Amino acid sequence: MTHPNPTSGDARDDQTGRFVTQPNGHVRPLSPHISVWRWHITMAASILFRVTIGAMTVAALIALAWLAAAAAGPDAYAGALAFAGSPLGLFIGFGLTVVLFSFILNGARHLINDTGAALTIKPANLLSAIAVWGPIPLAVLFWIALFATGRVSL
Amino acid sequence: MSSPAKFRNRVKISERHGAGEWTIEKLLLAALMPLGLWVASSAVTLAGADYGAVAAWFGNGLNAALAVLAAVAFCGFGALAWKVIVEDYIHRPGNKALLLVVVNILFFALAAASVFFIVRLALGSAPLPAGV
Structure with missing residues (x-):
């Protein structure tokens, strides 16, 4: 044949x-x-880390725009600050904190797994769950702190 | 390429510079963990701050130095991480090489521009565009 x-x-x-x-x-x-x-939390964490790296690249561009506004003097910075305090600016700011905490938690998970540690099912699931869900309560607490201390207001 | 494969602990070691790039990526990511926490705490400090407060914050040499470190470490990590992502999904040699060049140029420009602005703010330079 x-x-x-x-x-x-x-x-x-x-x-x-x-x-x-x-x-x-x-x-x-x-x-x-x-x-x-079927979906596993470890798979979700792995995919989300790649998504987070992409989102962090966008976040770095936003941070660069903020630096550029500050370097362009008081008038330009006042404009950037007014936008950051607007509803859209606060929404983007909340997203930036979710991305930053996701990068830290998921990066820590990846570094721990890279050493060969926490690769059995239970600890791998636990680290992945922290990396996937942790950023949201952390970001909410972060913004509660900002509003509570009066640094940001609507 | 043509030399016989070498092994360590019965694991094949990379023939060229792959293992070195992996190590650098992981060291940069490890450096970004404390730097990321510092960025978060700095964001608390600078949230809603006016121009004078931001200028004074960058006037502190430690803040400016850590900001430069964070920007350079992130851009180095980002270039290597995007290289891995591109190599995973793009298999046509021409497209892959072109995308890797674009990634490297983008992150180099991002790092250079960030350091430029941070140094100007740290030195209290005249607002850009200077000399107009």
Whole structure:
């Protein structure tokens, strides 16, 4: 029985992983085991860390805009401060704190796992749950503190 | 590339500079943990602060130095982290190489601009655009 290599461009030029080269050199469609999965908190934490790195890049651009406003003098800074105190500015500010705490908690999880520690099921689940859910209460507490001390007001 | 694979503790060690980049990424991430907490505490200090308070805050050399450290460490980490993400999802050599160049230019420019503004604020330089 012969299994000729597919000559169609789809299989040869595949970038999706739907086709694999077998040890005998033949290109075959991948068996559909990859669609059999369920969500794990560890998976969510891993994906969220990548999302967080992207969000931190945006946050760094916002921080750069704030630095630029301060370096551009009192008038420009007053404009930036007025925007930061507006409802949209406060919403973005809340998002920035969620992202920062997510980066710290998820980065700490990643560093701990990188040493080979906490890779068994229970501690891995615990660290992942902290990294996924922790940023939200931390950010809420952060903003409660800002409003309570009068540094920010609506 | 052509030399035989080397092993340590029966784990293959990287043939070129991959392991070094991984180590640098992890050291930068470790440095960003305390720096991130410092950024959060600084945000509490500076929230709602007027121009004079911000200028005085940057006038403190420790604050300016930590701000430069945080900016440079984050940009170094970000460039390496985005490199990993690009290499995971982009497999066409041309697109991948182009994206990696864009990532490196973006993070280098981000770090350079951040340090430029922080140094000007720390020195109490005239507001930009200077000399107009």
